[in-house]
Amino acid sequence: MTTPLLSVKNLGVILEGRTIIRDLSFEVHEADCVAIIGPNGAGKTVLLKALLGIVPHQGEIRWSHGAQLGYVPQKIAADRHLPLSARDLLAAKAGFLKLPSAEIEQVSTELGLTNELLSTSIGTLSGGQFQKVLIAFALMGRPNVLLFDEPTASLDELTEEGIYELLQSLQKERGLTVLLVSHDLSVVYRNANMVLCLSKGKPCMGPPKEILTPALLQELYAGPSQFYQHIHKHEQLSHDSQERD
Amino acid sequence: MPGEQVPLLVLAMFFALAAGLVGAIALMKRMLLAGDVISHLALPGLGLAFLLKVNPLMGGAATLFLGSFLIWQLQKKTGLAIEAAIGVIFAAALAIGAAVIPNEDLAESLFGELPKISAVGFFLGMAAVLFVIFSVFLLKDQLSLSIFSPDLAAATSVNVSRLDFYFLLLFSLTVLVGLRFMGALLASALIIVPAATSRQLTTKLSHFFVLAAGASLISVTTGFLLNVYLFKFSTAGPTIAILSALLFCLSLIVKPR
Numbered sequence: 308m309t310t311p312l313l314s315v316k317n318l319g320v321i322l323e324g325r326t327i328i329r330d331l332s333f334e335v336h337e338a339d340c341v342a343i344i345g346p347n348g349a350g351k352t353v354l355l356k357a358l359l360g361i362v363p364h365q366g367e368i369r370w371s372h373g374a375q376l377g378y379v380p381q382k383i384a385a386d387r388h389l390p391l392s393a394r395d396l397l398a399a400k401a402g403f404l405k406l407p408s409a410e411i412e413q414v415s416t417e418l419g420l421t422n423e424l425l426s427t428s429i430g431t432l433s434g435g436q437f438q439k440v441l442i443a444f445a446l447m448g449r450p451n452v453l454l455f456d457e458p459t460a461s462l463d464e465l466t467e468e469g470i471y472e473l474l475q476s477l478q479k480e481r482g483l484t485v486l487l488v489s490h491d492l493s494v495v496y497r498n499a500n501m502v503l504c505l506s507k508g509k510p511c512m513g514p515p516k517e518i519l520t521p522a523l524l525q526e527l528y529a530g531p532s533q534f535y536q537h538i539h540k541h542e543q544l545s546h547d548s549q550e551r552d
Numbered sequence: 553m554p555g556e557q558v559p560l561l562v563l564a565m566f567f568a569l570a571a572g573l574v575g576a577i578a579l580m581k582r583m584l585l586a587g588d589v590i591s592h593l594a595l596p597g598l599g600l601a602f603l604l605k606v607n608p609l610m611g612g613a614a615t616l617f618l619g620s621f622l623i624w625q626l627q628k629k630t631g632l633a634i635e636a637a638i639g640v641i642f643a644a645a646l647a648i649g650a651a652v653i654p655n656e657d658l659a660e661s662l663f664g665e666l667p668k669i670s671a672v673g674f675f676l677g678m679a680a681v682l683f684v685i686f687s688v689f690l691l692k693d694q695l696s697l698s699i700f701s702p703d704l705a706a707a708t709s710v711n712v713s714r715l716d717f718y719f720l721l722l723f724s725l726t727v728l729v730g731l732r733f734m735g736a737l738l739a740s741a742l743i744i745v746p747a748a749t750s751r752q753l754t755t756k757l758s759h760f761f762v763l764a765a766g767a768s769l770i771s772v773t774t775g776f777l778l779n780v781y782l783f784k785f786s787t788a789g790p791t792i793a794i795l796s797a798l799l800f801c802l803s804l805i806v807k808p809r
Contacts (some may be wrong), residue, residue, distance in 0.1 A: 361706040378707040389580055389700065395757040396700060400691035400708055414731070428755040429700070438563070 317366035345505035377450030435466035496549030575747035593619030595649025630693030741793040752803040771796035
């Protein structure tokens with residue numbers, strides 16, 4: 308049995324007197340892609356923040372030595388009036404962490420961010436471009452773990468596809484471990500080898516096929532209909548991609 | 553120019569650079585008007601200093617820094633938005649200031665005076681503004697990250713709460729030096745207006761900082777010299793503030809489409 312990359316034991320998070328996460332334990336191994344699912348308010352975003360160490364928590368969160376984290380937050384409402392270009396944002400991270408400035412060019416090339424896009428004010432980027440900039444930001448400093456919080460919420464399906472293709476290729480090329488919060492079960496099926504389900508009952512973790520039972524989905528999403536919709540969407544997408552191939 | 557005015561002009565020019573830079577960050581943090589309010593935190597201290605016959609700037613500094621600390625604590629402990637925390641402390645400071653400042657010293661407190669500067673005053677002032685300029689230069693990356701997204705900054709190991717406090721202190725320090733020749737009412741003019749001018753002209757971060765500092769420097773130097781040679785008011789503050797407002801009007805005309 309290999310040492311886990313992340314070991315969480317009896318994690319509890321209480322914010323403003325409200326218990327958000329209670330007694331959660333799980334492990335993540337290297338190169339896993341763990342999807343974190345659960346209904347609204349189950350504490351998915353808070354869990355990522357606890358793992359990043361930016362919200363107070365009880366219990367134990369232990370990252371293995373050498374784990375470098377990159378974080379792509381849920382959509383940020385960027386102030387359109389900020390005099391900040393995409394390049395300024397990447398340069399600020401490089402400056403703060405004392406990374407070589409060549410890394411900005413490197414991740415930009417990898418993600419297909421053109422010079423024109425890098426010079427664009429952050430508030431005027433499209434949803435997809437903005438998300439790519441956030442991914443580039445997360446990849447600077449060569450992390451080996453990526454924490455993605457609903458990376459494609461509010462994006463159209465085509466852009467969403469592009470972001471997940473990018474995620475898959477990054478995972479393959481860089482051997483990244485990914486923790487992914489998503490509401491979209493088709494995304495979970497296609498990308499994750501493990502699912503962590505945060506529900507009001509007992510949290511559970513395992514491979515998607517074992518975990519995502521109709522009974523559990525009914526409990527999570529208050530009815531099986533959405534499950535079948537998601538499966539249908541998943542099948543439709545697989546069909547479309549086969550046709551494209 | 554009278555010889556004793558030279559150190560004051562030099563100090564004013566460095567103050568201008570500090571005010572431009574601090575204002576640029578305050579604009580990005582959407583707390584420019586808060587700056588106007590922060591300068592009034594000095595009023596109770598000025599009043600008490602007049603009453604106790606000690607150096608007014610020392611009194612002003614004491615309440616300015618105490619007020620900044622209270623704002624930071626209030627925001628941290630209650631989760632209030634920064635402008636709400638500043639508003640609460642401001643209301644109290646203004647009321648105490650109005651109650652304790654003797655009437656005959658009110659104008660000086662609000663609009664400043666053009667004092668002769670002692671060698672110690674000059675070096676302390678220079679040390680303060682150089683500290684502000686140097687700190688902004690050192691912290692600009694962290695500040696940019698935390699302004700863009702506090703969560704993302706925290707995930708990048710920036711201590712956002714401590715950074716907020718540092719910035720309030722830098723802001724207060726800048727206002728404090730400005731009080732010397734601008735007064736509480738106008739000290740913040742040089743923090744607000746050049747940053748707003750610069751924002752009209754660029755969307756690039758480095759240009760934004762340079763233009764804000766530049767607009768502030770032009771306003772102070774020109775305003776100071778105009779006052780010495782032409783207007784001869786007891787303080788250069790109003791001339792400087794009017795000039796910086798004129799530069800803002802100019803920026804509206806030449807603003808790139």
